[in-house]
Amino acid sequence: MTTRQALADEILRQATAVGSTTPQAHGGDWRQATVATVGAGGTVTTTDGIVARRLESYRNPAVGDVIRIDVSSTGDWTTPGRTATAAVPGWTPYTPTWTAGTTNPSVGNAVRTGRYQRFEKTCHVAIRLVPGTTTTFGSGGYLIGLPFPTADDTVEYVGSARLTAGSTYIGQCFAGANATEMNATFPSSATPATAVNMSPTAPATFASGHILRLSLTYQTA
Incomplete structure (x- = not known):
């Protein structure tokens, strides 16, 4: 092999190595990572030092989660959330x-x-x-x-x-x-109590200063 050929091969090898790890060269990419810390501003930091912004889908992040991280061609990192290997938070x-x-x-x-x-x-x-x-x-x-x-x-x-x-x-x-x-x-006695849907006059006349308290847990579509 000539010196010229060896130099060309080395340039090609280095260019390939840089391209495979540089988003600007090869475009967007994704891989798996493990969460090391959870940031207060909607980010997580992986064990290899990547700071990724969480998408709306990634709720309740925790240290140790195995996640997917995506990188854009400009080097911005995001994560849609845990992979199936991570346990769902239980009771x-x-x-x-x-x-x-x-x-x-x-x-x-x-x-x-x-x-x-x-x-x-x-x-x-x-x-x-x-x-x-x-x-x-x-x-x-x-x-x-x-x-x-x-x-x-x-x-x-x-x-x-x-x-x-x-x-x-x-x-x-x-x-x-x-x-x-x-x-x-509860009702103040053992006598059965009946219920009606609320209206302007039931169960009492609704007036200024009254308070209606409602609480609901639900999932959006």
Whole structure:
């Protein structure tokens, strides 16, 4: 091989190496990576130092996620989210507190079971409370602990409640702003209560200063 041929081969080898790693040369590309840190501004940094902006599809990022990262021909990195190898966030168990407005209950051998699932700033919680033979019940309105405080905002949160105590009673649970606990509300007696759709005059005449509180968890189309 002549010196000229060897030089040409080396130039070709180096050009190929640069082209394969430089987006400006070969255009857009993608690969897999692992999340090392999650940024506050909608980005993640991979274990090999790539800072990629998350797309709207990538909710609830976590360190250790295996993700797809895409690079444009100008060198901008984005990530649509986790690959199928990463676990979907599940429900996490916790033990809710149980207190009362005047005298706290003594839990004794009651069973307090809680589960929650959190996606960014949305938390779903489910609780089951079963008193036992050594439970004492205290006095005053009951308060049940939440896994995380509610937002310090101008809205409150309303959910459903169900009590089985000989008969089944249907009610609501309620948590205010900046709260660490919620209460449960039921009809004040065992007499069945009826329900009607809200209108200007039902269940009461709607007037200035009244407050209607609504809460809903849903998925958009």
